[in-house]
Structures are given as structure tokens and as C-alpha cells.
Amino acid sequence: MTAAHSVAVTPRMAEPVHHLSEDLLLDYAAGTLDEAASLVVASHLTLCSACRSELSRLEAIGGALFATMPPMDLSAGALEAALAALESSDLDGLPASASQKHAADDRKASILPRAVQRYLGGDLDTVAWKRLGMGIETAEITLSNSDEAKAGKRSFLLKVPAGKAVPQHTHDGNELVLILQGSYKDEIGTFAKGDVAISDGSIDHRPVAGEGESCICLVATDAPLRLTGPLGAIINLFVRV
Numbered sequence: 001m002t003a004a005h006s007v008a009v010t011p012r013m014a015e016p017v018h019h020l021s022e023d024l025l026l027d028y029a030a031g032t033l034d035e036a037a038s039l040v041v042a043s044h045l046t047l048c049s050a051c052r053s054e055l056s057r058l059e060a061i062g063g064a065l066f067a068t069m070p071p072m073d074l075s076a077g078a079l080e081a082a083l084a085a086l087e088s089s090d091l092d093g094l095p096a097s098a099s100q101k102h103a104a105d106d107r108k109a110s111i112l113p114r115a116v117q118r119y120l121g122g123d124l125d126t127v128a129w130k131r132l133g134m135g136i137e138t139a140e141i142t143l144s145n146s147d148e149a150k151a152g153k154r155s156f157l158l159k160v161p162a163g164k165a166v167p168q169h170t171h172d173g174n175e176l177v178l179i180l181q182g183s184y185k186d187e188i189g190t191f192a193k194g195d196v197a198i199s200d201g202s203i204d205h206r207p208v209a210g211e212g213e214s215c216i217c218l219v220a221t222d223a224p225l226r227l228t229g230p231l232g233a234i235i236n237l238f239v240r241v
């Protein structure tokens with residue numbers, strides 16, 4: 001710990017390296033992405049001009065395609081529902097249909113994007129961390145879509161102390177991770193602030209947090225983790241009961 005004061009933790013102002021997939025952006029633009037994943041996407045967009053541009057491009061293509069479609073009979077109430085949805089859209093939060101509003105000013109004050117703060121009802125100092133063991137802590141984010149929550153979709157913050165590892169695991173479903181502070185390294189690569197890690201059952205990894213500061217991530221999952229390493233006994237630490 002003696003070196004702690006001499007370690008200059010320079011805020012990483014560079015653009016993220018690991019981005020959202022086109023599929024995620026398309027689903028987000030179409031409003032078909034689930035709430036937990038949408039929160040990760042919206043949060044990454046506040047930190048990434050490349051993905052904001054890509055979203056704009058996809059929205060423009062979608063708009064052009066829509067304009068060339070033959071007129072269709074709308075079901076009763078469809079137009080009203082669409083207009084109501086547009087009216088209630090929070091462009092800084094969810095659902096979002098326009099990318100231009102994702103200003104990159106989130107990083108100046110808090111590590112938590114505004115959309116996340118809104119869900120938590122406050123900033124990082126209000127987060128009620130729950131210890132999982134080995135110094136790893138988590139804080140559940142309550143989703144408003146109870147059907148998705150019942151179907152096993154979750155969003156939570158995860159905090160891993162500097163230099164510590166998350167047990168080896170794979171995923172039965174999909175997992176989206178956005179790094180909000182610090183970094184981690186796994187078999188796939190190094191992920192730092194603003195980066196998105198997209199995992200599924202094909203990825204078996206053991207993320208290790210970088211040195212210097214704890215790694216805080218926003219996570220969206222649609223199935224529990226499955227521990228694959230020798231520490232399988234602590235599986236219950238990661239499975240919500």
C-alpha cells in the first residue's frame with residue numbers, strides 16, 4: 001500500500017476500444033432490446049462517440065427503409081401507441097430512439113452514467129453494496145419491467161478490488177459488461193473504462209481486475225453464471241436466490 005500515493009491514476013479520456021455489436025445497436029434502435037441490456041447500451045453510448053455515430057447511421061438506414069415500405073393498415077390504436085411512446089421517450093435514458101442526446105458529459109462528475117443514477121436513485125455514494133466474498137461486491141439494479149426480471153434478466157453493479165480475480169466461469173445466456181471504473185483482463189483481452197464485453201456460453205473466462213483502483217462494472221445478464229473452475233463451491237455467491 002505504500003506505493004498507493006505515488007500511483008497516478010490518470011482518467012482515461014480515450015475512446016473505448018471494445019464496442020457494441022451492430023445487432024445490439026439495431027435492437028436498441030428498434031426498441032426491441034430488453035431493459036437490462038438497454039441500460040448497458042445507453043450507458044456505453046454516453047462514453048463512446050463511435051457507437052453514437054453508428055447508431056445514427058443505423059437509424060438513418062432504418063428511416064430510409066421505412067420510407068420505401070408500402071403503406072400498411074395499422075391495427076387499431078397502433079398509431080396512438082407509437083405517438084405515446086415517442087412522447088414518453090427519455091432521450092437521455094430509456095428507451096432511447098435518438099443518439100444525439102447522449103452527451104459525453106457523464107464522465108466529468110460521476111463514473112455512473114445518468115441513466116444508471118436514475119435507476120439507483122442517486123450516485124455511487126448511495127449504492128448499497130452487498131458483499132459476495134473475496135472482496136467482490138455487487139448492487140442489484142431494480143428493473144421496471146417485471147416480466148423480464150421474472151424471466152431471469154438482471155442488471156447489477158459489480159465491484160472487484162484492484163488485482164483480484166472473479167472466479168472462472170461461463171454463461172448459460174448472454175452477458176453484457178460495461179466498465180465504469182478501472183479495468184480487467186481476461187482470456188479475451190483488456191477492458192477499460194467505457195469498454196463493453198459481450199459474453200455468451202462460448203466464453204469461459206477468469207477476469208482479473210487491473211491494479212490501481214477497483215474495477216466497477218455495469219452488468220446485464222439473462223441467465224446465471226456457471227462456475228467452471230476449482231472454486232465452483234462458491235457458485236451460490238453468484239446465483240440470486
Ligand SMILES: [Zn+2]
Pocket residue numbers: 016018019020044048049050051052
Ligand atoms: Zn462504442
